Amino acid sequence: MSYYGSADYRYNDDLALRMRDIKKGNLDLGWLKAGTEARKFAAENAKRGLTYMDLNQGSYGYDDMPELPRGPRGAQPRGAGFVAEDQADLEPELNRKTDVWAYKVASFTEEAVSRQWDATHDIPWGDLDKYERSEELEIAFAQLCTFFTEVELIATDLPAKWLWRMNNQFSEVKHFIATQAMDEARHAEVFRKRALAGGIGLMEALPQTEHALKAILDGDTYSEASAFMHLLAEGNVLTMFRFSEFISPTPVDKRIFQLVMQDEARHVSYGMQHLKWIMDHAPEQKEQLHRALDEGENVTINQFDAALTEAMIVLAGKGTRPEQIQDGIKIVGNMQARQITEYFHRLERAGFAERIPRSRFTPMMADLGIGQGVKAAL
Amino acid sequence: MAYIAPKDYAADPEVVAKILRTVSGQLELDWMKRVGEPAAYRPSQAARGLTLDDINQGGYAPDKLPEVIRHNFSMAPRGALLPPGLPSLGYRVNRKSDVWADVAPRLFEEAKSRRWAPARDVPWNALVPLPHDERHELALRQLATGLISIGLVATDVAASWEWRMNQEFHEIKYLLCAQMFDAARISEAFRKRALFGGGSLGVDSRPLGELLKSIFLSDTYPEASAAMNLTLFSVVQALGRHWAATASNPADTYLGTQLAQDATRFVSYGVDHVRSHLRARPQQAETLGEHLDLVENALVGVLGAPETIEPLVLVSGGFAPVAGFYARTLDQYFRRCAAAGLGDRRDASALTPFLRMLEGDAS
Numbered sequence: 001m002s003y004y005g006s007a008d009y010r011y012n013d014d015l016a017l018r019m020r021d022i023k024k025g026n027l028d029l030g031w032l033k034a035g036t037e038a039r040k041f042a043a044e045n046a047k048r049g050l051t052y053m054d055l056n057q058g059s060y061g062y063d064d065m066p067e068l069p070r071g072p073r074g075a076q077p078r079g080a081g082f083v084a085e086d087q088a089d090l091e092p093e094l095n096r097k098t099d100v101w102a103y104k105v106a107s108f109t110e111e112a113v114s115r116q117w118d119a120t121h122d123i124p125w126g127d128l129d130k131y132e133r134s135e136e137l138e139i140a141f142a143q144l145c146t147f148f149t150e151v152e153l154i155a156t157d158l159p160a161k162w163l164w165r166m167n168n169q170f171s172e173v174k175h176f177i178a179t180q181a182m183d184e185a186r187h188a189e190v191f192r193k194r195a196l197a198g199g200i201g202l203m204e205a206l207p208q209t210e211h212a213l214k215a216i217l218d219g220d221t222y223s224e225a226s227a228f229m230h231l232l233a234e235g236n237v238l239t240m241f242r243f244s245e246f247i248s249p250t251p252v253d254k255r256i257f258q259l260v261m262q263d264e265a266r267h268v269s270y271g272m273q274h275l276k277w278i279m280d281h282a283p284e285q286k287e288q289l290h291r292a293l294d295e296g297e298n299v300t301i302n303q304f305d306a307a308l309t310e311a312m313i314v315l316a317g318k319g320t321r322p323e324q325i326q327d328g329i330k331i332v333g334n335m336q337a338r339q340i341t342e343y344f345h346r347l348e349r350a351g352f353a354e355r356i357p358r359s360r361f362t363p364m365m366a367d368l369g370i371g372q373g374v375k376a377a378l
Numbered sequence: 379m380a381y382i383a384p385k386d387y388a389a390d391p392e393v394v395a396k397i398l399r400t401v402s403g404q405l406e407l408d409w410m411k412r413v414g415e416p417a418a419y420r421p422s423q424a425a426r427g428l429t430l431d432d433i434n435q436g437g438y439a440p441d442k443l444p445e446v447i448r449h450n451f452s453m454a455p456r457g458a459l460l461p462p463g464l465p466s467l468g469y470r471v472n473r474k475s476d477v478w479a480d481v482a483p484r485l486f487e488e489a490k491s492r493r494w495a496p497a498r499d500v501p502w503n504a505l506v507p508l509p510h511d512e513r514h515e516l517a518l519r520q521l522a523t524g525l526i527s528i529g530l531v532a533t534d535v536a537a538s539w540e541w542r543m544n545q546e547f548h549e550i551k552y553l554l555c556a557q558m559f560d561a562a563r564i565s566e567a568f569r570k571r572a573l574f575g576g577g578s579l580g581v582d583s584r585p586l587g588e589l590l591k592s593i594f595l596s597d598t599y600p601e602a603s604a605a606m607n608l609t610l611f612s613v614v615q616a617l618g619r620h621w622a623a624t625a626s627n628p629a630d631t632y633l634g635t636q637l638a639q640d641a642t643r644f645v646s647y648g649v650d651h652v653r654s655h656l657r658a659r660p661q662q663a664e665t666l667g668e669h670l671d672l673v674e675n676a677l678v679g680v681l682g683a684p685e686t687i688e689p690l691v692l693v694s695g696g697f698a699p700v701a702g703f704y705a706r707t708l709d710q711y712f713r714r715c716a717a718a719g720l721g722d723r724r725d726a727s728a729l730t731p732f733l734r735m736l737e738g739d740a741s
Contacts, residue, residue, distance in 0.1 A: 028684045050497050075530055077530070089591075113497065139410050149458075161541040203409070302385075304393075307409035313400075
């Protein structure tokens with residue numbers, strides 16, 4: 001126990017007297033004079049219901065929240081009455097709006113809450129038996145599912161690592177992060193279930209991938225970690241989900257990728273909008289983010305050299321015969337070039353286009369002589 | 379950037395050469411031979427879908443987990459083959475009995491299947507015009523303000539431990555993610571409840587802040603779990619039921635019912651977790667008991683705070699219903715503590731003299 005409250009209520013005369021007064025019907029009712037703002041709140045769009053955006057007014061809103069919300073450091077909700085000297089200080093570490101905020105975060109949160117799905121019921125698991133699958137394709141798919149099971153939980157651990165350090169004034173961001181943790185737990189669950197339903201089971205974990213996950217988890221600041229995870233890593237995974245839907249061996253698998261894609265797109269959008277917020281409000285952080293992405297891109301490059309790439313080639317070419325491998329290489333090569341192109345486009349949209357010429361991907365792709373799309377993006 | 383990769387891969391000719399070999403069609407394909415335990419699990423009941431219990435079989439099942447995890451500190455999923463070279467991701471909670479509860483996989487399944495969205499599922503318009511008098515409404519808004527704080531800190535507590543837990547306990551990590559989601563939704567729902575219409579928030583409560591801080595700063599996960607899931611959420615569950623029982627309109631009935639339903643999952647995990655923990659390590663009963671002594675003391679502060687008890691008196695129609703509500707809630711809580719293996723806590727608890735204060739007449 002690290003914290004002992006301010007009173008021992010076993011020996012507390014104030015409490016005993018208060019209870020006696022309340023029993024007699026003498027209420028203090030000081031809390032009725034909260035002095036907090038009264039406003040009219042209603043759902044702007046009846047179909048959408050009562051959203052955070054509808055509550056974005058005055059002292060309750062997020063638009064008027066200053067960069068440094070001075071005073072509140074406890075559990076009080078934004079807009080509640082409080083006395084700064086009398087609060088239980090939860091000692092939050094992230095107290096600048098720029099540390100965490102993103103454009104549109106309230107709408108991302110609402111979308112996340114309304115679009116929850118269930119890997120248990122919403123995937124027609126029983127239908128897997130209706131589709132014939134060759135063993136080599138199933139092995140490749142099991143490797144892909146092992147990879148996704150492995151990586152998806154980074155996006156629960158990383159948000160969880162930072163969430164509790166954030167000031168409670170940033171409740172929409174904290175709520176978004178909580179939804180992301182749930183989304184990613186569900187992703188890990190669905191890929192584990194798919195691997196264990198397909199006949200092969202889980203395959204080998206990937207050390208190269210694990211080093212990238214460690215680098216994400218060990219980011220020095222939330223913004224560094226977000227740039228690496230939301231923008232770069234989840235951006236790559238989003239492209240892979242799209243590709244995997246395309247090469248899925250069965251409609252059951254297509255359904256899985258359709259569902260995870262919608263969640264992943266939301267996470268990537270948050271990352272992009274957080275980066276954009278930083279570019280607009282704290283451009284002095286650019287160099288720090290450059291350095292974080294230098295290393296993030298470096299560990300990402302190492303992942304191109306992995307069993308994962310070969311598994312995707314086998315799936316894309318639909319087998320291991322030489323002509324199938326050649327077909328698979330073309331498709332996967334395009335996908336990998338697209339991963340980088342899309343990453344660059346996201347950097348541009350976030351107002352961080354200056355990153356592109358400095359990117360570690362740029363010379364590597366030139367060395368490999370692939371990725372015309374990347375050149376076009378440049 | 380705290381972690382620096384062992385190599386500059388972008389400038390490593392080996393990496394580029396390997397990729398070029400792959401691009402030219404020279405695949406190794408040796409990974410295709412490294413398969414683990416075959417598995418082709420199907421739903422045991424088609425209507426229920428493919429549950430975690432359905433896939434927790436053979437080498438993939440948690441019952442094969444040792445008490446202390448020594449073999450995997452990476453994110454490799456339980457049951458995957460572990461090649462050399464997997465790094466440590468720094469997990470600090472590596473003992474099964476520190477986190478495990480057999481009921482956890484089922485609670486995670488329930489959390490997903492009983493999803494609801496405050497924006498759309500609460501019939502907000504049932505609050506217009508106000509179905510009760512202004513003072514009653516202000517009392518509900520004050521209670522809602524406290525529930526927002528509880529939701530915020532409960533999200534933090536689950537988050538602060540989830541990322542430290544070994545991946546071998548993935549069902550518990552999933553459940554903690556569901557707790558983050560559920561707790562954040564409590565905060566959302568009651569913020570919307572307090573503000574909808576011509577709304578406002580009430581005041582922060584110092585005793586509530588102290589209770590939440592004492593839970594948030596628990597030294598170990600079993601302490602945090604006992605304090606949050608068992609103690610705090612026993613009260614939250616009861617408050618949800620009370621909110622629904624005293625509701626004057628469908629919106630409040632719905633909110634109270636959903637609150638109680640979500641809180642029940644926290645309580646169920648708390649009871650089963652503490653029970654499993656003490657079964658494996660009975661010597662921890664004293665440590666947990668001491669922690670709960672302090673948390674229950676802080677809880678007395680909350681239950682007796684004007685920001686809690688006075689709004690309850692107003693919405694319940696007097697002091698006697700509140701005294702009865704407290705007595706029932708705490709009796710149920712003490713029974714749960716006993717069921718979890720903590721023994722009869724009534725004698726030691728600061729809650730007992732508080733309950734005595736509530737008995738009898740005012741003289």
